[in-house]
Amino acid sequence: MDKAGRDVWVFGDYRNYFQNRVTLQLLARGRELAAALGGELCVLVLGHELGQWVEEYVAHGADRVLALDHPCLRAYQSETYTRLLVDLALARQPRVILVGATSFGRELAARAAKRLHTGLTADCVELAVNDQGLLVQTAPGFGGNLLAEIVIPRHFPQMATVRPGTFQELPHDYERQAPVEWLPLPAGLKPERVRLLKSERLPPREQALENAPVVVCGGRGMASKKKFRNLQELARLLGGQVAATRPAVYARWSEEGTLVGQAGRQIKPQVLFSFGVSGAIQHTAGISGAPFIVAVNKNPGAVMMQMADVGLVADANQTCLALIRELKKRLRS
Amino acid sequence: MNIVVCLKQVPMVSELPWDSKTGRLKRGQAEGMMNPACKHALEAGLRLKQAQGGRLTVLSMGPPEAQEVLYEALALGADQAVLLCDPRLAGADTLATSYTLARAIQAVTPDFDLALLGCHTTDSETGQVGPQLAEELDLPAAFNVEHLQLAGRTLTVRRVSDGFLETLELDLPALLTITTQEFTPRETPLGGLERAFAQGAVRMLDALAIGADLELVGEKGSAGRMLRVYSPAAQKKGVLLTGAVKKSVQELLERYGDRLGGLIGQDLASEEEGHG
Numbered sequence: 001m002d003k004a005g006r007d008v009w010v011f012g013d014y015r016n017y018f019q020n021r022v023t024l025q026l027l028a029r030g031r032e033l034a035a036a037l038g039g040e041l042c043v044l045v046l047g048h049e050l051g052q053w054v055e056e057y058v059a060h061g062a063d064r065v066l067a068l069d070h071p072c073l074r075a076y077q078s079e080t081y082t083r084l085l086v087d088l089a090l091a092r093q094p095r096v097i098l099v100g101a102t103s104f105g106r107e108l109a110a111r112a113a114k115r116l117h118t119g120l121t122a123d124c125v126e127l128a129v130n131d132q133g134l135l136v137q138t139a140p141g142f143g144g145n146l147l148a149e150i151v152i153p154r155h156f157p158q159m160a161t162v163r164p165g166t167f168q169e170l171p172h173d174y175e176r177q178a179p180v181e182w183l184p185l186p187a188g189l190k191p192e193r194v195r196l197l198k199s200e201r202l203p204p205r206e207q208a209l210e211n212a213p214v215v216v217c218g219g220r221g222m223a224s225k226k227k228f229r230n231l232q233e234l235a236r237l238l239g240g241q242v243a244a245t246r247p248a249v250y251a252r253w254s255e256e257g258t259l260v261g262q263a264g265r266q267i268k269p270q271v272l273f274s275f276g277v278s279g280a281i282q283h284t285a286g287i288s289g290a291p292f293i294v295a296v297n298k299n300p301g302a303v304m305m306q307m308a309d310v311g312l313v314a315d316a317n318q319t320c321l322a323l324i325r326e327l328k329k330r331l332r333s
Numbered sequence: 334m335n336i337v338v339c340l341k342q343v344p345m346v347s348e349l350p351w352d353s354k355t356g357r358l359k360r361g362q363a364e365g366m367m368n369p370a371c372k373h374a375l376e377a378g379l380r381l382k383q384a385q386g387g388r389l390t391v392l393s394m395g396p397p398e399a400q401e402v403l404y405e406a407l408a409l410g411a412d413q414a415v416l417l418c419d420p421r422l423a424g425a426d427t428l429a430t431s432y433t434l435a436r437a438i439q440a441v442t443p444d445f446d447l448a449l450l451g452c453h454t455t456d457s458e459t460g461q462v463g464p465q466l467a468e469e470l471d472l473p474a475a476f477n478v479e480h481l482q483l484a485g486r487t488l489t490v491r492r493v494s495d496g497f498l499e500t501l502e503l504d505l506p507a508l509l510t511i512t513t514q515e516f517t518p519r520e521t522p523l524g525g526l527e528r529a530f531a532q533g534a535v536r537m538l539d540a541l542a543i544g545a546d547l548e549l550v551g552e553k554g555s556a557g558r559m560l561r562v563y564s565p566a567a568q569k570k571g572v573l574l575t576g577a578v579k580k581s582v583q584e585l586l587e588r589y590g591d592r593l594g595g596l597i598g599q600d601l602a603s604e605e606e607g608h609g
């Protein structure tokens with residue numbers, strides 16, 4: 001059978017370390033999908049001064065790179081990028097397009113899916129190909145505790161966004177070779193209607209939570225702002241950081257920046273303490289990298305307790321206080 | 334100036350009544366509320382209307398109960414409210430939703446200058462409807478806007494995107510999605526809701542009234558199909574400690590203290606007290 005209509009495309013978002021990482025993570029999964037479909041894994045990278053990135057994508061597993069390098073593409077602007085992506089997709093008919101769920105990626109993917117009149121599943125946590133050659137996209141659904149498997153049976157390309165940290169990138173291999181097509185800027189490209197007057201790089205977001213070896217996370221079961229504060233003391237004793245679930249953030253027990261999960265940060269502490277957290281998927285999506293979990297919950301049946309290596313069936317705040325006392329004793333020496 | 338704001342009613346996830354004894358949420362009692370980002374978008378619209386004069390239309394697609402958020406918007410100062418309510422519209426993904434909202438805007442207020450939406454909803458959080466509606470209406474658009482200024486027919490907006498603070502300029506007619514960062518919503522005036530209800534001012538429209546192609550709306554017009562829904566199996570076989578708090582905590586530290594202690598360079602497995 002013709003190879004057209006079997007390829008997997010990944011949008012190459014190279015702007016900084018984190019955005020580039022999600023591209024590399026998508027390449028790792030994209031390789032498996034392309035193999036299952038019998039197609040190529042292709043990276044589409046738009047922008048300016050792309051040489052380094054093109055090499056990196058080849059080293060991380062791309063079978064082909066489509067590169068469009070032009071000074072007018074230096075700044076990421078979604079109207080223009082959408083036009084370019086859509087025209088190329090119409091011309092070359094990829095079967096699957098994967099985009100990292102950065103702010104820009106979400107905009108681009110949504111616009112492109114609309115133009116291509118196809119489906120787009122946001123924040124997939126798993127991607128596979130079934131025996132009908134359809135992309136099976138697993139994403140959290142129904143406001144909390146369920147995962148849904150979604151297919152896009154009658155529309156092409158099948159599109160998905162994936163949050164950074166969902167997949168593992170492959171080790172690079174700078175010996176790898178792959179064809180690179182340098183594409184010209186299409187003639188008659190309409191000027192962007194949205195004029196970028198100024199773009200300032202903000203200081204990099206603090207990564208304290210992402211890098212902490214110990215994280216102490218509190219949920220609704222901490223019951224009050226006053227009690228929630230005890231987690232600070234525990235975190236201090238353990239040399240860790242405090243994190244929170246959405247209800248704790250909404251109740252203003254903890255700051256926005258401490259939210260962990262789908263809508264917040266992805267953490268990978270060596271030890272995670274989880275106090276009064278039920279374990280909704282949107283939250284646990286952010287803690288999949290934690291190898292050792294201690295959970296405290298009144299309800300032994302809570303998902304968080306079942307994910308834990310050690311579960312304490314107890315009051316969250318009482319346990320926090322007891323741990324602080326015990327640690328102080330043991331740390332006294 | 335003619336403004337249209339798209340509003341969605343969402344369940345009050347974070348404020349669900351909650352049984353402190355069993356620790357379970359009483360989901361059956363879930364009430365609806367105006368999606369927070371939509372509320373900020375409405376506030377942005379109301380401020381523009383106050384400054385510029387003109388007309389503000391609010392539009393929602395949803396079940397009959399969604400009228401509540403439209404009455405709330407009328408009480409806050411919207412001039413006209415429309416609910417797209419039709420079983421044929423149910424089950425729409427963002428592709429069908431953006432198509433339907435576009436048809437409604439063109440039917441109800443074709444001469445609009447500005448369409449405002451929330452940056453995302455708390456029940457789906459896809460944030461796809463804004464960008465897709467901009468494509469459907471073929472408008473210049475800016476997303477996740479935190480600050481805006483209008484001079485003549487030119488909007489200057491500020492937004493944060495992937496670690497960049499951007500200042501963008503675009504001409505009306507345009508579409509913006511608004512975050513919950515700024516535009517703190519005003520309080521609903523006392524008696525405002527009763528007045529809005531008394532006026533009975535929400536217009537109900539079905540798919541045909543907005544001239545929609547029935548093949549492109551609702552579940553029929555959606556690209557995605559759900560294969561199955563499941564609850565992810567908990568993976569681990571951990572230890573469960575059910576004794577008194579103090580005993581459990583001591584057991585935890587005795588069994589795993591070396592693991593924890595190793596991380597902070599301390600011996601936690603043994604109790605120092607009384608030894609030194």
Ligand SMILES: Cc1cc2nc3c(=O)[nH]c(=O)nc-3n(C[C@H](O)[C@H](O)[C@H](O)COP(=O)(O)OP(=O)(O)OC[C@H]3O[C@@H](n4cnc5c(N)ncnc54)[C@H](O)[C@@H]3O)c2cc1C
Binds near residue numbers: 222261263296
């Ligand atoms: C689109 C979307 C995105 C979302 N993104 C995120 C996200 O990024 N991060 C996030 O955290 N959430 C997110 N959520 C919300 C998520 O679905 C859950 O609602 C949330 O994680 C639940 O937080 P919780 O565990 O603190 O509260 P609950 O689910 O209410 O759980 C409280 C737990 O505490 C226990 N408990 C109660 N009292 C005590 C006590 N005295 N002692 C010990 N235990 C007690 C209960 O048994 C229960 O298990 C999102 C939701 C949606 C719809």
Ligand SMILES: Nc1ncnc2c1ncn2[C@@H]1O[C@H](COP(=O)(O)O)[C@@H](O)[C@H]1O
Binds near residue numbers: 393
């Ligand atoms: N059913 C709907 N009715 C009206 N507006 C909607 C609807 N669904 C989404 N929107 C708008 O689109 C925004 C983003 O929604 P979403 O893409 O679903 O996260 C919301 O804040 C609303 O402004």
